[in-house]
Amino acid sequence: MAPVETAAPAESNAGAPPPPLLPDWSVEPWFNTPRPLGLADFRGRVVMLHSFQMLCPGCVAQALPQAQTVQDELAGDALAVVGLHTVFEHHDAMGPPALAAFIHEYRLTFPIGVDRPQKDSPLPETMSRYGLRGTPSLLLVDRHGRLRHHHFGRLADLHLGVLLSRLIAEDPNQNEPDQNGPRRIDPLSPQTAKSSDSVPGSAGCDTGVCPL
């Protein structure tokens, strides 16, 4: 299967072909899920697919905490976070038992699958299939299973929020016009809007903010 070499444009021009469907991953085993998962299981939801290696410093310092924050604060009926352990170096040090310890120590709670090794390549199967350039990589898949963004390296929280929200806001039924409107998440539900709620009513700037 040919690699998906570049991300589909976020906004199709009129007359342009639609973004391609992302082919399914090839994963075994899974963590944080009672049963194997395929892309088709997420149809109707936006999927944030996060490719990492447990010994990649940039993954550990930035991308994995970001993925866990999205899982904790945004994931739900409209959005799912999925991890993909794409080991392409130090294979002996990053097998499934090591990954299990890593997931435990770093308190990762989203489903994580191990990209299947290939016999004749250091790259695992899905990594080749998707044309990933390294770790961390981020793939955003829309409600119809189409690849919409492909990013290698760090991505600022502000931009990630913009991209996720844009995909979530799209009408999942634009191809099936006889249904209702999009479901949407509300990231500022009471349990997440902590800064606002924790500000005491008294004057002074002790917490950094200055209430009346």
Added chain:
Amino acid sequence: MAPVETAAPAESNAGAPPPPLLPDWSVEPWFNTPRPLGLADFRGRVVMLHSFQMLCPGCVAQALPQAQTVQDELAGDALAVVGLHTVFEHHDAMGPPALAAFIHEYRLTFPIGVDRPQKDSPLPETMSRYGLRGTPSLLLVDRHGRLRHHHFGRLADLHLGVLLSRLIAEDPNQNEPDQNGPRRIDPLSPQTAKSSDSVPGSAGCDTGVCPL
């Protein structure tokens, strides 16, 4: 005029009244703009209105850098950033000349207006009118001039990105259905997608990420 006490819900229920129009601010003087600005000047664009004080530690450490990042990376035809200097304490230390020096030293480039002092209150006019609870405060106004979010305190970049994108994605002409679809920003234009582009082709994880 009665204060706008709470933010309008992000998603109106069917049959519920629409969110209120935000009344205009009362500002003098302005910085970073050749002429005075009113809310009506931004009709058709989402407005991120950032209320701050130059001696508020949380504004300086977090909210103002965040506003400047939005200005640098997201603002454009679809989104505008506007600062509002809402001085309600230490009035002598935060007059317009002091603010001018502050804007210069902190390299702020978005339009900033000074909320007009009131004779009989330590609170300036717009702060009272909008019912702000302190600084930093963030008000998000949609393309129709309606207040959609009102947040006091720090707001995570991820959530801000979600909120901005959601408002930007709304059809600005939903009340005038005979026009084209929404204009959208692309935050991942080449000049902003730095992390991806700066990764060298060689192997190794020297920059934190691990390229192939």
Added chain:
Amino acid sequence: MAPVETAAPAESNAGAPPPPLLPDWSVEPWFNTPRPLGLADFRGRVVMLHSFQMLCPGCVAQALPQAQTVQDELAGDALAVVGLHTVFEHHDAMGPPALAAFIHEYRLTFPIGVDRPQKDSPLPETMSRYGLRGTPSLLLVDRHGRLRHHHFGRLADLHLGVLLSRLIAEDPNQNEPDQNGPRRIDPLSPQTAKSSDSVPGSAGCDTGVCPL
């Protein structure tokens, strides 16, 4: 008086002249002290003299929090922190009333003096006298009043700790040999060694550290 152009070497070679005495500052008014202070008031203690401007971003973000941490955790009989507000630009925005508001909002508790303006120069008196190159600047004065280090710009906490400790460890009476040994601070007294004490006894790495 000629400026003190370079910092004295930390370690004098045998036969080399001793580091120069730092001339006194010229300051008015003072904050956080009931009476004016001169360098002679600190003889016998190491002095960390921190030159800053309230509208200098690097001072606000890094150097002033560092100075306050030293004040909170290391200052005492052996070490004193003194701030020097050396305004050389935006004079109208950084007068004593503005500084008072700034000190209040940023919760600074060490003594801070305003470097005296000069009629014929934008630089204040002490800044000229000491040959400071800008803000933030750090001057370390030993127990005998001699300038031992002069640093312009940010200084890493690790290095600052080394420098302070080295000066504190010096025998204050090496010129008056008939007295007792040096007094020393203990930065790891119970109230400061928080990380160690706060670790729960149970297993797991929930706080980032991994107890048995």
Added chain:
Amino acid sequence: MAPVETAAPAESNAGAPPPPLLPDWSVEPWFNTPRPLGLADFRGRVVMLHSFQMLCPGCVAQALPQAQTVQDELAGDALAVVGLHTVFEHHDAMGPPALAAFIHEYRLTFPIGVDRPQKDSPLPETMSRYGLRGTPSLLLVDRHGRLRHHHFGRLADLHLGVLLSRLIAEDPNQNEPDQNGPRRIDPLSPQTAKSSDSVPGSAGCDTGVCPL
């Protein structure tokens, strides 16, 4: 051998017994050194012994970068940094091959030894011998091989700098009075005093600091 249960006090009272000699570690294999090392190899130098696990989040995020900074900026004739991989959990995931990959990816350059596993305990030998409470742990050993500080958890850079400098400043020959004075490091040699040197001569606060 009985564990060294508590750190020796930094300052011995007159008449009190001297701090105990730290017993040697039991380590195999070593990384980043051409031959095995014992504590006796470091006599005359202060040793910063850093106990960690490669899957301990607090070690990876804070303690190991701190140890590498000390190695890069302070280590030399007066001070040595030594790592001790004290695996007490997830033994299968943190064997020597995995550690080798970790050391490579995180660019650690100081000598690191693997604490020898024990047959009848999950704790390795040296960890038991020293009475370590978990990871990260920091042991500071003076020039005579005596344990002077034992810290479990994170330690602020400022405090670490103070502690290291104090031990370095001690006369290594106080028991052998017929020799010369202490050797000392200079952490502000030209190659480390980067912030000061990188400040351009022109006006403006672009880098955060405000030069004249």
